[in-house]
Amino acid sequence: MGGEPVAKTYKLNPLDAAWLMVESTDTPMHVGSLTIFSLPKNASPDFLRDTVASLRQHRNFAPPFNLKLVSPKLKGVLPAWIEDHKIDLDYHFRHSALPAPGGERELGVLISRLHSHPLDFNRPLWECHLIEGLENNRFALYVKMHHSQVDGVGGMKMLERMLSSDPEATDRLPPWAVGRGGGSARPRAVKAPLAERLKSLALAQAETLPGVIKALGEVVSETFNQTDPAHAAPFVAPKSILNRKIGGQRRFATQYYELERIRRIAKAAEVTVNDVFLELCSGALRRYLDEIQALPNAPLTAGVPVSVRPADDGDSGNAISFIIANLNTHLADPLKRLKAIQESTNIAKDKLQALPKAGINNYTMVFMAPYILSLLTGLGGRTRPMFNVTISNVPGPREHLYFNGARLEQMYPISLLSHGQALNITVVSYAGQFNVGFTGCRDTLPHMQRLATYMAESLEELERAVEKQQHKRRKVV
Amino acid sequence: MGGEPVAKTYKLNPLDAAWLMVESTDTPMHVGSLTIFSLPKNASPDFLRDTVASLRQHRNFAPPFNLKLVSPKLKGVLPAWIEDHKIDLDYHFRHSALPAPGGERELGVLISRLHSHPLDFNRPLWECHLIEGLENNRFALYVKMHHSQVDGVGGMKMLERMLSSDPEATDRLPPWAVGRGGGSARPRAVKAPLAERLKSLALAQAETLPGVIKALGEVVSETFNQTDPAHAAPFVAPKSILNRKIGGQRRFATQYYELERIRRIAKAAEVTVNDVFLELCSGALRRYLDEIQALPNAPLTAGVPVSVRPADDGDSGNAISFIIANLNTHLADPLKRLKAIQESTNIAKDKLQALPKAGINNYTMVFMAPYILSLLTGLGGRTRPMFNVTISNVPGPREHLYFNGARLEQMYPISLLSHGQALNITVVSYAGQFNVGFTGCRDTLPHMQRLATYMAESLEELERAVEKQQHKRRKVV
Numbered sequence: 001m002g003g004e005p006v007a008k009t010y011k012l013n014p015l016d017a018a019w020l021m022v023e024s025t026d027t028p029m030h031v032g033s034l035t036i037f038s039l040p041k042n043a044s045p046d047f048l049r050d051t052v053a054s055l056r057q058h059r060n061f062a063p064p065f066n067l068k069l070v071s072p073k074l075k076g077v078l079p080a081w082i083e084d085h086k087i088d089l090d091y092h093f094r095h096s097a098l099p100a101p102g103g104e105r106e107l108g109v110l111i112s113r114l115h116s117h118p119l120d121f122n123r124p125l126w127e128c129h130l131i132e133g134l135e136n137n138r139f140a141l142y143v144k145m146h147h148s149q150v151d152g153v154g155g156m157k158m159l160e161r162m163l164s165s166d167p168e169a170t171d172r173l174p175p176w177a178v179g180r181g182g183g184s185a186r187p188r189a190v191k192a193p194l195a196e197r198l199k200s201l202a203l204a205q206a207e208t209l210p211g212v213i214k215a216l217g218e219v220v221s222e223t224f225n226q227t228d229p230a231h232a233a234p235f236v237a238p239k240s241i242l243n244r245k246i247g248g249q250r251r252f253a254t255q256y257y258e259l260e261r262i263r264r265i266a267k268a269a270e271v272t273v274n275d276v277f278l279e280l281c282s283g284a285l286r287r288y289l290d291e292i293q294a295l296p297n298a299p300l301t302a303g304v305p306v307s308v309r310p311a312d313d314g315d316s317g318n319a320i321s322f323i324i325a326n327l328n329t330h331l332a333d334p335l336k337r338l339k340a341i342q343e344s345t346n347i348a349k350d351k352l353q354a355l356p357k358a359g360i361n362n363y364t365m366v367f368m369a370p371y372i373l374s375l376l377t378g379l380g381g382r383t384r385p386m387f388n389v390t391i392s393n394v395p396g397p398r399e400h401l402y403f404n405g406a407r408l409e410q411m412y413p414i415s416l417l418s419h420g421q422a423l424n425i426t427v428v429s430y431a432g433q434f435n436v437g438f439t440g441c442r443d444t445l446p447h448m449q450r451l452a453t454y455m456a457e458s459l460e461e462l463e464r465a466v467e468k469q470q471h472k473r474r475k476v477v
Numbered sequence: 478m479g480g481e482p483v484a485k486t487y488k489l490n491p492l493d494a495a496w497l498m499v500e501s502t503d504t505p506m507h508v509g510s511l512t513i514f515s516l517p518k519n520a521s522p523d524f525l526r527d528t529v530a531s532l533r534q535h536r537n538f539a540p541p542f543n544l545k546l547v548s549p550k551l552k553g554v555l556p557a558w559i560e561d562h563k564i565d566l567d568y569h570f571r572h573s574a575l576p577a578p579g580g581e582r583e584l585g586v587l588i589s590r591l592h593s594h595p596l597d598f599n600r601p602l603w604e605c606h607l608i609e610g611l612e613n614n615r616f617a618l619y620v621k622m623h624h625s626q627v628d629g630v631g632g633m634k635m636l637e638r639m640l641s642s643d644p645e646a647t648d649r650l651p652p653w654a655v656g657r658g659g660g661s662a663r664p665r666a667v668k669a670p671l672a673e674r675l676k677s678l679a680l681a682q683a684e685t686l687p688g689v690i691k692a693l694g695e696v697v698s699e700t701f702n703q704t705d706p707a708h709a710a711p712f713v714a715p716k717s718i719l720n721r722k723i724g725g726q727r728r729f730a731t732q733y734y735e736l737e738r739i740r741r742i743a744k745a746a747e748v749t750v751n752d753v754f755l756e757l758c759s760g761a762l763r764r765y766l767d768e769i770q771a772l773p774n775a776p777l778t779a780g781v782p783v784s785v786r787p788a789d790d791g792d793s794g795n796a797i798s799f800i801i802a803n804l805n806t807h808l809a810d811p812l813k814r815l816k817a818i819q820e821s822t823n824i825a826k827d828k829l830q831a832l833p834k835a836g837i838n839n840y841t842m843v844f845m846a847p848y849i850l851s852l853l854t855g856l857g858g859r860t861r862p863m864f865n866v867t868i869s870n871v872p873g874p875r876e877h878l879y880f881n882g883a884r885l886e887q888m889y890p891i892s893l894l895s896h897g898q899a900l901n902i903t904v905v906s907y908a909g910q911f912n913v914g915f916t917g918c919r920d921t922l923p924h925m926q927r928l929a930t931y932m933a934e935s936l937e938e939l940e941r942a943v944e945k946q947q948h949k950r951r952k953v954v
């Protein structure tokens with residue numbers, strides 16, 4: 001009895017656990033980050049090989065990189081982490097290469113493939129790929145993790161801790177040695193045999209899951225029981241190809257701009273940077289869907305996650321709320337679209353501010369609703385969607401960062417999809433740049449890279465419209 | 478009614494269908510081939526890029542490359558193929574690259590990864606990867622297919638049709654345009670609506686599956702109900718680490734020799750080439766397992782597939798029987814081991830010859846027994862194994878072959894594993910070479926590449942032993 005080893009298990013909060021519940025072959029619930037680096041000047045030809053070899057030396061695994069599921073086959077019912085003391089690093093850390101010419105196209109193809117492979121649930125839920133062969137003396141790092149262990153903001157913090165603002169720093173560690181920091185995932189040392197531990201976990205879970213589901217129902221019906229016409233309420237979104245059942249294969253495309261271009265428009269039009277971003281998404285979607293004869297008459301709506309993480313919370317677990325914005329894709333004029341989007345987001349944000357703290361907790365859970373409802377009812381992709389597309393804006397580092405002398409040039413988020421949600425557009429701001437990642441269902445969105453191209457053209461169009469308007473105003477004054 | 482489109486469905490025979498029944502996350506039932514080519518002399522730097530672009534032009538898909546499952550989620554119960562008229566070639570045909578230095582090690586790592594990913598059951602069940610960056614001006618082609626559509630011998634025939642013995646030939650097509658040839662997968666045009674078609678397929682299946690299972694039971698108990706001590710009967714194999722539950726990740730290693738070295742030993746020792754191969758496997762396994770303290774006291778046994786395909790059968794479907802050979806891993810002396818192995822395989826082959834044709838059909842089904850039993854009972858990897866390891870010998874082309882001017886240097890088979898069968902060793906003979914592929918469960922077999930090294934050392938040891946014996950004999954004469 002006394003000789004039995006102490007196994008540390010870590011209980012998940014219901015929100016984190018929900019990502020494990022809804023995991024399926026068609027809807028893997030992992031997220032990724034793609035970071036592109038320049039080789040240091042005068043780097044030796046063996047720089048990357050040496051880097052890989054040196055990173056492989058790090059065999060200390062920080063949470064969550066050291067945690068695996070207690071019972072992979074019951075992950076939806078008995079979600080709990082346990083420390084893995086025999087991690088097969090060669091499995092998790094992989095050295096890959098691009099075929100010639102190694103441009104953004106070849107990189108996009110490889111990332112699409114890597115992000116389409118599910119994680120192995122018998123191991124800690126992460127992969128890290130160092131990718132060589134990127135043209136113009138660059139290389140890339142792709143890190144894949146499960147959303148039950150990290151969200152966009154938490155992942156960003158982790159990345160920032162991994163990098164340095166000092167180009168000369170040579171002490172930077174690989175992601176698995178850095179971890180998410182903080183300590184709000186509380187270890188619970190349990191001495192009981194496995195069967196009893198599982199039983200007690202199941203009981204704890206049974207107490208909380210129905211609570212979550214009940215809360216969801218209440219929040220969905222009460223919080224959104226309002227009739228303001230400019231507000232985009234959930235479940236009033238039009239049906240669209242973006243909201244059907246999805247397959248398991250992904251497409252990934254990227255685009256980046258100078259943040260200053262977005263700021264200039266926001267200032268001139270007296271809207272937020274995020275409103276401008278929503279307008280660019282709207283313009284790109286309008287054209288892309290129109291070309292494939294799939295633009296609904298009614299305006300598309302977007303679910304826009306908003307972080308509600310307290311500033312002092314170092315843990316990378318999930319803490320997201322969201323608003324629903326009307327993308328006004330029925331409007332052809334970019335400026336009118338921008339103003340209408342602003343009106344919609346203002347109302348949504350007012351509602352969020354007005355909720356008491358306890359209300360925000362419940363409101364937060366609504367973000368899970370499409371996933372949980374689709375799991376419970378099998379209706380995902382068959383009913384009227386809660387919203388048409390997920391669009392996120394994650395604030396990233398403001399200054400240039402380095403990894404052992406290699407400068408970080410761009411960073412892109414790669415997101416997850418669910419039945420009824422075939423497209424996610426997420427932007428990360430970094431060192432004066434706006435880095436946009438498009439994650440889509442391969443079968444739903446043919447030629448998805450066109451969305452990235454059209455977004456660039458939407459930006460130019462909006463710039464011209466704003467300039468024209470300012471010109472007019474100056475004339476009037 | 479009359480306007481309803483005619484959907485061609487193709488029924489599977491029970492043996493082919495069984496591979497779909499036993500497919501799981503831990504036991505994907507696909508097989509692969511790895512072929513390594515030299516670039517043609519004076520090939521332009523764009524040769525591979527041009528090759529990829531030119532292969533992508535071929536949009537005619539020959540069976541089985543044009544066939545997908547009628548109902549992927551019911552693949553085990555309602556196995557039937559239907560023609561896919563909207564094949565996403567960019568999904569199936571992939572251009573990949575190796576990181577520097579691009580040696581056999583980097584290639585082995587990439588193939589291990591690619592072979593660990595399951596096929597997408599919503600699409601035709603194949604992938605084709607052209608891999609650049611292999612050192613010494615070489616490139617590789619990895620083709621993955623489901624075992625329900627192709628076996629080792631059929632795959633070999635397909636490969637031979639794809640290649641040419643003429644180095645100047647430039648008319649060679651990609652595998653998906655070549656197909657398996659022959660015509661024994663009979664299309665059955667059905668006009669009934671989908672639901673009725675599924676129902677009739679289910680009925681047809683219900684008639685045959687219990688028949689297969691009943692036959693299996695009879696064959697297992699009757700055919701092997703004998704007591705010859707040199708014969709390795711099924712289920713008398715010792716327990717070993719090779720016969721536990723497996724995970725979904727694979728390791729792949731290769732080794733090749735001059736076929737003449739094997740022939741010389743076979744001639745001198747008066748055994749078959751396959752007996753020598755079994756001895757090399759035995760020697761390598763004995764040392765590898767001994768080093769990790771996992772060599773059983775009792776001798777390991779091997780399941781050795783034997784093709785029973787009629788010579789005029791062009792179809793690449795499955796037609797395999799097998800014998801069980803005693804590997805005599807308890808014997809330290811390589812020559813004694815070789816003779817004991819020969820005695821065991823002779824008895825097994827005599828039994829196979831003596832069976833009437835109908836008997837061979839049933840005997841054939843026994844090969845499926847470990848897989849089907851493990852599926853029905855969930856006991857795979859928990860009971861005494863039917864045999865310890867699968868060892869195959871597939872005859873390949875005798876002369877050098879070319880793909881549009883690129884010479885085929887080596888060809889390796891990459892096999893499937895099941896619970897209770899964590900290792901497969903398959904050899905293909907090609908143009909005077911013996912090309913050995915080792916496919917193993919990643920978690921069961923650490924440092925599996927050592928098996929390949931030890932096999933090379935076993936060959937040298939056996940050569941020395943044979944030479945010593947001949948020397949003795951000459952003295953006596």
